[in-house]
Amino acid sequence: MTMSECETIDFEQGWEVMRKGITKLKNILEGLPEPQFSSEDYMHLYETIYNMCTQKPPHDYSQQLYDKYRESYEEYITSTVLPSLREKHDEFMLRELVKRWANHKIMVRWLSRFFYFLERYFIAQRSLRPLNEVGLTCFSDLVYKELNAKVRDAVISLIDQEREGEQIDRALLKNVVDIFVEIGMGQMDHYENDFEEAMLKDTAAYYSRKASKWISEDSCPDYMLKVEECLRLEKDRVSHYLHSSSEPKLLEKVQHELLSVYATQLLEKEQFGCHALFRDDKLITSSMMQHVTAE
Numbered sequence: 001m002t003m004s005e006c007e008t009i010d011f012e013q014g015w016e017v018m019r020k021g022i023t024k025l026k027n028i029l030e031g032l033p034e035p036q037f038s039s040e041d042y043m044h045l046y047e048t049i050y051n052m053c054t055q056k057p058p059h060d061y062s063q064q065l066y067d068k069y070r071e072s073y074e075e076y077i078t079s080t081v082l083p084s085l086r087e088k089h090d091e092f093m094l095r096e097l098v099k100r101w102a103n104h105k106i107m108v109r110w111l112s113r114f115f116y117f118l119e120r121y122f123i124a125q126r127s128l129r130p131l132n133e134v135g136l137t138c139f140s141d142l143v144y145k146e147l148n149a150k151v152r153d154a155v156i157s158l159i160d161q162e163r164e165g166e167q168i169d170r171a172l173l174k175n176v177v178d179i180f181v182e183i184g185m186g187q188m189d190h191y192e193n194d195f196e197e198a199m200l201k202d203t204a205a206y207y208s209r210k211a212s213k214w215i216s217e218d219s220c221p222d223y224m225l226k227v228e229e230c231l232r233l234e235k236d237r238v239s240h241y242l243h244s245s246s247e248p249k250l251l252e253k254v255q256h257e258l259l260s261v262y263a264t265q266l267l268e269k270e271q272f273g274c275h276a277l278f279r280d281d282k283l284i285t286s287s288m289m290q291h292v293t294a295e
Contacts (some may be wrong), residue, residue, distance in 0.1 A: 011061050014052045015068065018114070021045045022072050025110055029103045030080070037110075054119050062122040069115050069131065073107070073138035075202040085147060090154050091172070096176040097151060100181075101139070127191035133185065140183050141273060148194045151176060155195070156202045159237065174241035183244060188245065196246055200218065200253050203234075207257035215262050227258045 021041070027034040052061040081100050088096050112119070112131040119131050129137070155176055162168045180191040207230065214223055234254055238247040259266070 007057050014048050017048045050117045070134050077142045094176050101179050104139045144183050152195050170240045204253045207254050211258050
């Protein structure tokens with residue numbers, strides 16, 4: 001029997017087919033014993049949506065299916081995803097978040113295929129939000145909005161631990177920071193406002209504390225070597241797990257706290273002079289000295 005010859009499907013009957021398919025997908029994502037989708041499984045789900053959307057009124061269920069598509073994410077997030085995240089903290093929460101975000105993107109990819117006929121006609125004709133956007137927005141509204149502050153603080157804490165010489169999981173940090181970027185769906189607002197702003201503020205506070213200690217303990221050459229090393233390490237952090245747009249802002253914070261704030265003290269240090277720019281035959285970066293003298 002072809003799709004055009006199918007008997008009329010009522011909503012409950014058709015949605016039961018879709019519900020089973022969605023449950024199968026959830027089980028796969030949760031790592032439960034469940035066979036992968038076969039091509040026959042996929043076609044059965046696609047055809048069910050097709051039939052439910054092409055029946056004559058009042059049996060055209062396009063709007064109801066569009067609503068159910070969104071509700072499927074909301075139910076899964078509320079019942080499974082959020083509880084799994086709320087029970088974890090710090091680095092364990094970050095790992096769970098990375099896993100849940102990856103799973104959510106897989107779920108969006110599969111469900112948008114099952115419901116694709118909605119995209120082609122119903123959504124296009126009514127200028128509704130695309131299926132992919134609806135799916136990602138559910139995660140943003142329900143997970144990201146609740147947890148982004150805790151996630152930000154956990155990431156910043158790990159960055160400061162690394163600054164103190166501890167080993168951290170840089171790959172994990174990159175995956176988490178990427179969520180701040182990806183959740184914006186092409187915009188950098190979430191990364192800049194929800195993460196970068198606080199990260200830069202913490203960076204300034206961190207180097208302010210370091211500078212106040214170093215300026216009283218170190219000679220000018222030793223101090224400048226530390227500045228040079230700090231700038232190198234911050235550039236390295238950007239290359240490994242921060243967004244590239246953060247580099248100039250981050251380096252400016254470091255230079256301000258280590259050089260600009262203490263420009264007068266550096267210039268007045270007793271050993272300051274041309275000979276003091278050398279230590280073990282190493283020349284202090286001239287651009288940094290220009291930064292000091294320009295203050």
